[in-house]
Amino acid sequence: EAQVTQNPRYLITVTGKKLTVTCSQNMNHEYMSWYRQDPGLGLRQIYYSMNVEVTDKGDVPEGYKVSRKEKRNFPLILESPSPNQTSLYFCASSPQGNQPQHFGDGTRLSIL
Amino acid sequence: DQQVKQNSPSLSVQEGRISILNCDYTNSMFDYFLWYKKYPAEGPTFLISISSIKDKNEDGRFTVFLNKSAKHLSLHIVPSQPGDSAVYFCAASVYFGNKLVFGAGTILRVKS
Numbered sequence: 001e002a003q004v005t006q007n008p009r010y011l012i013t014v015t016g017k018k019l020t021v022t023c024s025q026n027m028n029h030e031y032m033s034w035y036r037q038d039p040g041l042g043l044r045q046i047y048y049s050m051n052v053e054v055t056d057k058g059d060v061p062e063g064y065k066v067s068r069k070e071k072r073n074f075p076l077i078l079e080s081p082s083p084n085q086t087s088l089y090f091c092a093s094s095p096q097g098n099q100p101q102h103f104g105d106g107t108r109l110s111i112l
Numbered sequence: 113d114q115q116v117k118q119n120s121p122s123l124s125v126q127e128g129r130i131s132i133l134n135c136d137y138t139n140s141m142f143d144y145f146l147w148y149k150k151y152p153a154e155g156p157t158f159l160i161s162i163s164s165i166k167d168k169n170e171d172g173r174f175t176v177f178l179n180k181s182a183k184h185l186s187l188h189i190v191p192s193q194p195g196d197s198a199v200y201f202c203a204a205s206v207y208f209g210n211k212l213v214f215g216a217g218t219i220l221r222v223k224s
Contacts, residue, residue, distance in 0.1 A: 106153070
């Protein structure tokens with residue numbers, strides 16, 4: 001089954017404790033992206049990757065890091081999480097950047 | 113400044129009637145538009161798209177209309193069904209670009 005898998009689905013943690021949200025896709029897609037969803041703001045792009053070893057900032061990259069060492073994986077790293085990063089996060093992938101994206105089911109992060 | 117706006121946070125429609133969801137954009141460079149549907153606890157799923165060379169695109173019960181001069185698009189669902197109850201996001205991009213900009217979403221409730 002074609003899918004984008006995120007882990008964990010839910011996480012409650014404390015300020016400053018480094019965390020990683022993993023994202024994996026099994027569709028051999030070139031393009032992957034991370035979004036955060038906040039009430040009244042819709043989905044905002046954090047980072048995206050056009051291909052392996054190629055990443056670029058989206059609209060809200062501050063406080064986040066990503067890496068793309070393999071085509072299938074695109075982890076999101078919060079080096080020093082803060083409460084304003086409490087949000088619902090989605091990973092997505094598509095064959096190319098200008099094509100409809102497939103989304104994972106989301107990761108709800110709460111940072112206390 | 114939100115480049116893609118969905119001004120109606122919610123919409124309630126009777127089963128069998130038409131649902132019309134609206135979206136406005138400000139960036140005249142946008143030339144590719146998409147609608148996504150999202151159920152609770154799931155990621156958004158792609159519904160329908162339209163490029164700026166067209167003013168209408170249909171897929172079954174779903175039709176998207178684009179008015180470039182007004183920078184406005186709408187999604188029509190006919191007839192509406194209870195299973196259509198979800199959050200609908202409008203999104204826009206530059207066709208050969210890599211970023212997708214989302215609106216805040218509209219909650220559609222279809223009453224049986």
